[in-house]
Amino acid sequence: MLNPTARLASAAVLLLSLGSPALAAPDATAGAAPVAADEPAAASLSARFTWRDDATGASLKPVLQIGTTVLGYYPESEANPDLAERSSTLVLMRFGLEGRALGVFRFRTVWERNLGYNVNRNGPLGTSIWEGTASLSTRETFLELSKWGVTLTAGIFTEPGSVDFISENSLDMFGMDPFVRDPLLQSGFNLGQGVMLRYDLAGFSLGVSYTGGNPLVSSLSGSFGGDVTAAGSLYDAPLRDLSSGLPGSNISVDIVSPSLTWSHDFGPVAVAARAAAQYYFVDVDVTQSADQPLDGFNYRFSAEATLLDDHLRLFGGYSRRGNRQLAVPDLTRYKDDFQGRVWNLGFDVRYDRFGLGGSLHGVRRLFGDNTAVDTKYLNVGATYWIIPDSVSAGLRYASIAWDKVNVTRSYTDAKTIIASLRLLL
Secondary structure, three states: OOOHHHHHHHHHHHHHHOOOOOOOOOOOOOOOOOOOOOOOOOOOOHHHEEEEOOOOOOOEEEEEEEEEEEEEEEEEEEOOOOOOOEEEEEEEEEEEEEEEEOEEEEEEEEEEEEEOOOOOOOOOOOOOOOOOOOOOOEEEEEEEEOOOEEEEEEEEEEEEHOOOOOOOHHOOOOOOOOHHHHHHHHHHHOOEEEEEEEEEEOOOOEEEEEEEEEEEEEEEEHHHOOOOOOOOOOOOHHHHHHOOOOOOOEEHHHEEEEEEEEEOOOOOEEEEEEEEEEEEEEEEOOOOOOOEEEEEEEEEEEEEEEEEOOOEEEEEEEEEEEEEEEEOOEEEEEEEEEEEEEEEEEEEEEEEEEEEEEEEEEEEEEOOOOOOEEEEEEEEEEEEEEEEEOOOEEEEEEEEEEEEEEEEEEEEEEEEEEEEEEEOO
């Protein structure tokens, strides 16, 4: 019987062979007469599925993204040297609609069938195919009004100043695997339910967003340091108090985030930058007044440069955060503050239909009680675009290395090889 490594290698060869020129779908234009020089190029795959009304400027387009992967997981742990290698097949799908109307109105709603992915200890798992056990969630749902350079957005949306520049060759699972997702969350990726106001002028976009309510309304809750109650952190404490399918409602958080983005094409080089400040205000138990309030901050910056006729991208970023911590289970006293920082560097090279790139993230978390956790996230991937910007085959190496420093030292490494097919519509 083949071991997991051999099974993965066989599956990867079969999967990637689908992207080779010899086995690609036949070209419908082969042998046809040459296209006249002034004849417009064929519409992209996305444009073919878009309905437009030229008279009113209205449009409607389906959103469909499918990522299928075969991966091998190879853990190493000082604490548990008996962890076994394994392979998994994972599928991620997003579907929805987006459109425009009346020249000022835009909407987008996208649902996600997510990975059910857990790399900690047990490795990649995947969601079940059986009725009632597929994990569906709302990825984006927002309304947007734009006029005179001012844009108001309300719903579930991504704050543009909060997103690190990352390698497009690492997005075979749309950034939802922990090798990409976790460092983005730690650096302050802001996907949340709220409102945002932005003003655009001469390549600059200045904005401010607000999110409030249960901590699960924002991805920023995942990077708030330390436990806020005996039930856990700002993110997982509401999950431990599920009632009638709803998370616990005792914790309330307000997050205000001003941000600035900028981009400019200088000809030989195009540059872009994103900066944001994120401020947290947390009431850990709204049913009592004796508990102390918590507050925190995160300051983040990222930039990229594109050169050599768009064939080369270089990017990097840095963020620094801190927040108060309570002396759990005593919610009336503070202990030493949590501190964290994230840095990243990366590159992308693209020529015709082939792309190669990678990134390295470093995350440090200091919990104020002699505990420090250093984590390195490495992603190196190659992509072949079977249909440019729409259908791709990829191969990626990814790893997470945890180094926990306390009275004793513990080190764990999770290495993964991922072969993928991806559709973007």
